[in-house]
Amino acid sequence: MQYCYSYPHPAVTTDIVIFSIREQKLKLLLVKRAREPFADSWALPGGFVGIDEDLEACALRELEEETGVAGVYLEQLHTCGSPRRDPRERVISVAYYSLIPSDRLNVRSASDAKAVAWFTLDSLPTMAFDHAEIVSMAHQRLVAKLDYSTIAFQFMPEEFTLSELQTVYEIILGGPLDKRNFRKRVLALERIEKTGKLRRNGNHRPACLYRLKFPGKVEIIK
């Protein structure tokens, strides 16, 4: 079967930068390419957009195929279309990034026989295509959004403690935060509430558990 046009058409893909907090580090998910080009290189999960498929739907589908998770935060990042970024044909890629709560551990190890692994940002392998650039943009955007949005909440499981939330901010920002100021600020947002439950975790006072008032909703603050 052939699909013919009176002028040349590019192919269009989506690629997804999938962030999560794992083992107290900010990590992202890469897949090992099975086929040429860049066979055996690591790359962002992604794939071709179906001819009747919405761009975001495509990204969500790829996300679920690679990680087995659905219903997570997804945002469009940038569209890369340099004419020679793919040696096969002209490919324009719409990049998305996604934040996955730490408790969604059921990442399929190898959905369609591809190796899948989490990498920290400071130990990234050489990546296929222009994926290193995309990752860099996504990271910048994530860090910027911590400041002026509630995006970090998307890393949290359904119930979490304020200390856990603070740790997430500290991991992404790369430095310690003052506990009292952090709590004051985050509670003043009025976007989280106590569940009433406590978490007993070790030889110390149990922590109050919180939940998001508006799960899935990322708001601009300030």
Added chain:
Amino acid sequence: MQYCYSYPHPAVTTDIVIFSIREQKLKLLLVKRAREPFADSWALPGGFVGIDEDLEACALRELEEETGVAGVYLEQLHTCGSPRRDPRERVISVAYYSLIPSDRLNVRSASDAKAVAWFTLDSLPTMAFDHAEIVSMAHQRLVAKLDYSTIAFQFMPEEFTLSELQTVYEIILGGPLDKRNFRKRVLALERIEKTGKLRRNGNHRPACLYRLKFPGKVEIIK
């Protein structure tokens, strides 16, 4: 001549939201479509991406074709790819927005027989495709960027007065600003400098002229 692929490919276009300050208003440039679909509707300037053409190069080309201006600020906004946004075939559009200095008046009235006109944001005509959404996103982005970047400087001609710059901010933000606070803030950025020249403009004290220290460069501030 036919171009054939083993699976269906979408078409890709760029569309450009062209902002400028004209007659003390924030306006944007629209073109009247000559052909179907949406013949005689107003639409954003834009067109198909050449198979070997970079996305940004395509936007710049369209921009120059419609306005006759080159070397202006251009930024990628969003990629729209809803499957039914164009009735002809699947078209994915990479939207850009652009800021044009007020003195670049040489907008070609009708480059290729199309009507071209400037519209204020509160008197926009019904627009083709999803262009109204794109305009709305571009406007939001512009307003947001005023706050945390030096983007507004891109509306200025080579030489300008502080009052003119303040007027640009007031027009976009839609309200008056305090003159002393405005000057303090904008000079503290250290991105503009006196040319040494004065502008005599009426029955009053002449104003110092300023120029950008880094023309074309938009920086994040704060």
Added chain:
DNA sequence: GCAAAAGTGTTCCAGATACACCCATGT
């Protein structure tokens, strides 16, 4: 000398920052 825009500093307030101790639990 009068009208009209250019230019210039200080006070005040709110939001961010710095900082230290008691609490509840497990061993």
Added chain:
DNA sequence: ACATGGGTGTATCTGGAACACTTTTGC
């Protein structure tokens, strides 16, 4: 009783907001 992380309030600092008069020119 002690070790461990959980939880809380106040003083200070800093950047933004409010605000009014003098200067230079053209008529």
